Amino acid sequence: VDTHVHLAQVFARARIRGNLLEWLNEAIYPEEIMFADLDHVRKAAGCFVRECIDVGVTTANVFLSSHKEASELCFEAVAESGMRAIMGMVHMDQDAPDALLVPAGRAISETEDLASRWHQHDRGRIQYALMPRFALSCSRDLMTQLGTMKRETPSLYVHTHLSETIKECRAVLEAYPEHSDYLAVYESFGLLSDRTVMAHAIHLSAQELLRISAAGAGVAHCPSANLFLKSGVFPWSGHTTAGIRFGLGSDVGAGYQINPFQVMRDAYNVQDKLFLRPTDLFWRATLGGAQALRLDSTIGSLDEGKDADFVVLAPPCDLPSGGPSENEDLEDALAHLIFTGDDRWVVASYVRGRSLTSETV
Numbered sequence: 001v002d003t004h005v006h007l008a009q010v011f012a013r014a015r016i017r018g019n020l021l022e023w024l025n026e027a028i029y030p031e032e033i034m035f036a037d038l039d040h041v042r043k044a045a046g047c048f049v050r051e052c053i054d055v056g057v058t059t060a061n062v063f064l065s066s067h068k069e070a071s072e073l074c075f076e077a078v079a080e081s082g083m084r085a086i087m088g089m090v091h092m093d094q095d096a097p098d099a100l101l102v103p104a105g106r107a108i109s110e111t112e113d114l115a116s117r118w119h120q121h122d123r124g125r126i127q128y129a130l131m132p133r134f135a136l137s138c139s140r141d142l143m144t145q146l147g148t149m150k151r152e153t154p155s156l157y158v159h160t161h162l163s164e165t166i167k168e169c170r171a172v173l174e175a176y177p178e179h180s181d182y183l184a185v186y187e188s189f190g191l192l193s194d195r196t197v198m199a200h201a202i203h204l205s206a207q208e209l210l211r212i213s214a215a216g217a218g219v220a221h222c223p224s225a226n227l228f229l230k231s232g233v234f235p236w237s238g239h240t241t242a243g244i245r246f247g248l249g250s251d252v253g254a255g256y257q258i259n260p261f262q263v264m265r266d267a268y269n270v271q272d273k274l275f276l277r278p279t280d281l282f283w284r285a286t287l288g289g290a291q292a293l294r295l296d297s298t299i300g301s302l303d304e305g306k307d308a309d310f311v312v313l314a315p316p317c318d319l320p321s322g323g324p325s326e327n328e329d330l331e332d333a334l335a336h337l338i339f340t341g342d343d344r345w346v347v348a349s350y351v352r353g354r355s356l357t358s359e360t361v
């Protein structure tokens with residue numbers, strides 16, 4: 001389960017441009033502008049879906065771009081692939097190139113139209129999320145209207161970014177001097193709920209951790225992206241102690257691979273003091289991620305009554321050790337998988353018992 005990934009950034013990976021705000025302006029916004037070109041979108045969506053299937057991501061929580069036509073095409077491609085996904089058109093009406101800005105009135109009517117056709121599509125395999133990009137890219141008017149939409153249709157998800165870098169947090173508090181922390185901005189517009197997923201959630205006070213937990217909101221921990229943009233170290237123990245539901249996200253294109261094995265090993269490596277257990281890492285990439293997305297009654301583990309979403313894994317024969325042996329302790333076997341895993345290990349990916357194939361998408 002990839003709890004946070006940007007389809008519109010699959011071609012913009014590994015662009016070293018400095019910290020988050022510099023990287024967004026110099027590497028990411030120019031790439032997302034290209035989503036006005038539907039041929040480009042078709043290629044990106046195909047590449048995204050194939051990569052997910054090949055590397056064993058069966059469910060993804062996906063940021064698109066701020067273009068309605070591009071979003072429509074992405075919904076069609078992902079729905080057609082057989083994958084499970086939560087997706088939406090990105091909201092931004094300030095602080096970015098004009099070509100990406102959509103004024104609040106148009107953004108809301110376009111979102112209503114997309115959500116009316118794609119939310120709960122195919123008995124809930126595809127769901128819709130409202131996507132205020134982050135507090136800095138949305139006006140108060142837009143945030144207010146998104147809050148109204150969420151109140152009117154509570155089953156819609158909200159997917160956004162929270163407290164990824166210190167500079168971003170400072171800028172948010174300058175824009176919202178009436179609030180004492182970043183989370184309060186989303187709370188004040190009615191955007192924090194048990195169907196809200198916030199990516200990063202690094203620089204948080206104990207108070208904010210408790211409020212996220214009390215709201216039952218989900219967090220997407222994206223260690224590869226945090227390493228790449230040098231954003232800081234995710235407070236793993238702070239989140240677990242507060243009882244927050246969190247999973248792992250590739251956050252491609254700040255993350256460099258959709259590959260969940262890479263994300264698990266980066267989650268291990270980014271912690272400077274903790275020695276995370278392989279079973280904890282694997283759980284976060286599966287059932288923990290499903291919990292963060294509120295999909296755990298349907299997917300995330302092989303339990304009776306759930307949908308048959310799973311991947312078949314086998315050690316590639318060219319590994320010198322031949323992969324974990326049956327006698328190895330479970331933790332060691334999982335560690336071997338996590339630290340050497342890639343698409344060579346993935347024999348097949350299934351959603352609802354149906355084998356997905358990247359050859360036809």
Ligand code: GUN
Binds near residue numbers: 161225254
């Ligand atoms: N914050 C706002 N937009 C983005 C984005 O596209 N990627 C990351 N990593 N953080 C963001």
Ligand code: ZN
Binds near residue numbers: 004006161199251
């Ligand atoms: Zn992101």
